[in-house]
């Protein structure tokens with residue numbers, strides 16, 4: 323960054339941080355008039371069983387807000403809106419105004435709803451925008467800074483959710499405004515995350531941000547975000563126009579101009595959420611409802627469960643080598659299809675019906691060998707790739723007293739997205755452009771490769787792995803499931819479903835059990851550190867290459883018990899927490 327900007331950045335950050343740290347006691351507030359949520363003192367609740375309604379999300383305050391809204395008379399959609407907006411304040415790494423997501427719902431009147439508010443490539447984007455003059459990928463460009471950002475979809479998604487809600491946006495957004503304006507205390511994990519990204523915030527911002535202060539963040543510090551509060555107030559007053567037009571849009575476009583980004587006023591004004599048709603399929607007498615393209619999640623889940631259904635996984639048992647090998651091989655084959663066939667169906671003819679057809683899946687399974695690994699290069703061609711770990715997408719599972727279920731996964735993509743905060747508006751921009759295939763065979767930050775189906779084109783949505791999922795049993799609500807984790811999302815959801823349906827685990831056991839992941843390329847099995855060494859040895863003897871890695875997923879699940887109670891669990895891998903009544 324230019325020296326002048328660097329100094330003014332530090333000085334203004336200093337002023338801002340004094341304001342943050344010297345948060346006057348009188349400004350401290352409980353959240354929302356009729357609630358008693360204390361943002362300066364809260365605890366994580368990892369699992370609980372509620373009578374009527376519940377929320378599981380990545381942050382205790384966001385879950386509490388969602389539950390309080392339902393207690394005030396809101397339904398699951400009201401809670402979905404309020405929880406997402408609260409997460410945009412208290413979980414800056416992934417909760418967002420500057421990103422996008424998918425909402426999947428089943429109302430108590432059995433209506434299925436899939437809202438797609440995935441970011442779009444700006445109109446000035448083009449296929450080769452991240453290549454140098456020799457045609458080589460300049461990988462950093464799609465990952466960090468202004469050019470990495472797609473046109474944000476979250477507020478359009480909230481706008482598209484409102485017709486299903488009972489309370490006005492004015493009320494649903496107020497907790498988020500309070501949290502931004504009067505602050506909340508940071509957990510240790512959040513303080514560390516902010517400290518880890520400090521250098522990137524300094525590098526990719528031309529204006530001061532509330533996320534940087536002269537000294538390191540520590541647990542218990544109060545984070546106040548006045549600019550974000552003002553943006554939320556504009557949305558409160560003018561709805562989606564308070565984001566896509568007027569002052570907020572001006573801030574975004576000015577930010578783009580400072581950082582050589584390409585999002586324009588027209589891109590913002592033209593952004594619309596899309597209504598999709600959910601994918602519905604069966605697995606062992608359960609109805610699974612998944613998200614269609616531009617998510618790869620629903621198709622992958624249908625493919626993997628389709629390949630596995632004919633095997634008695636229950637008989638083999640949890641983390642029995644036979645069961646694990648089957649799951650790995652199903653993952654390998656499905657992910658090979660992801661790379662070749664999946665992208666935004668508005669731009670590319672994704673052969674969804676073929677991919678989930680039992681005859682097709684049988685064909686894919688023909689070279690399965692129960693004694694050894696099937697090398698990925700015999701499934702289809704591709705290039706070896708790298709794989710980085712990031713946690714920063716986030717999932718919310720909700721059920722209300724009537725039995726309406728809402729499953730939302732939302733993201734900035736990487737941790738704090740592009741690391742660029744919109745100057746004056748206080749929210750981070752996504753780096754979702756990296757989810758496109760920037761060049762055939764070049765891996766994105768999750769090691770995923772792709773080709774024509776997921777090539778960049780103006781106004782196209784980048785392929786996603788986000789897999790918000792719902793499950794019915796006897797046509798009654800049974801599970802609300804989802805997780806962050808980049809390409810590991812569909813495998814985490816798959817293993818959570820299998821843990822519950824095949825291995826009879828509780829919601830908490832299912833999400834907290836160690837997980838493993840294969841994504842065709844690179845041809846390795848990633849395992850969480852607590853996967854049993856004996857299982858690893860067995861797999862290695864069959865020819866699998868094993869790579870230990872950090873956490874896989876941060877899954878949030880609600881399971882409806884036989885008499886209607888809501889067993890609700892939040893992943894132990896993060897600050898995730900449940901709330902309900």
Ligand code: DON
Nearest residue numbers: 712713714715786787807808
């Ligand atoms: O849409 C996707 O597939 C990715 N942008 C999700 C990123 C993610 O889950 C990051 N968290 N681990």
